[in-house]
Amino acid sequence: MSLSKGKKNGTAVSISMASQITGVEVHTLRYWEREFAGYLDPIRTDGGQRRYRAEDIQVVLELKRLLRDEMFSIAGARKHLAQRFNARRAA
Template sequence: MSVPELPDAGPIPDDGKDPAAFRTIGEVAKALGIRQHVLRYWEEQFPTLRPLTRAGGRRYYRPEDVALITEIHRLLHKEGFTIKGARQALRGRKKGVVSVAVPSLEPAPHSSDEQSAAPLLAYLKSIRDRLAAALEE
């Protein structure tokens, strides 16, 4: 199933429905490759994820809910955030703080030479400073 991207709405399932249509938990789970119980758990863990509920507790996700689920999935499964870290990143995004993606580093060569360690140390200090600045905001 192809999943086209819409601006500011995240991936919308290509299911023949209008992109602005509400979707059930089953439709969202299938489109994004997430199990339904995971979506229900995320609703408990992320206060901003609140789908509409109808009689009998049936959930209906708005396009912005689908976009939020996509962002949560990216943070947890692609970026490696914890639930708590993802919550903080989403809160920071709301406040206009841009999350900093740290590139993966190759293992440092085993060397006691301080000159070869200096660039890595400077890089790590810059990361520490950016994190400290983000936490102060």
């Protein structure tokens, strides 16, 4: 697994590696980034390439579970993430 140093936070992987790790297609990762802005925000290189940190991978895996396994709608998954992130901030 090739890791590159993320500017803001530890190690990060390319979108293609994130796709391999999570089993989610690259085009779906890009779509989810738009749909779940604020929850899924991979860092960008100076050249504009996405780099997924460990926390981004965890969000992708949670989205995969919600949308594909539990059959949540996009709106339902967004609401679930909002509750989860709000609970984290309150803790």
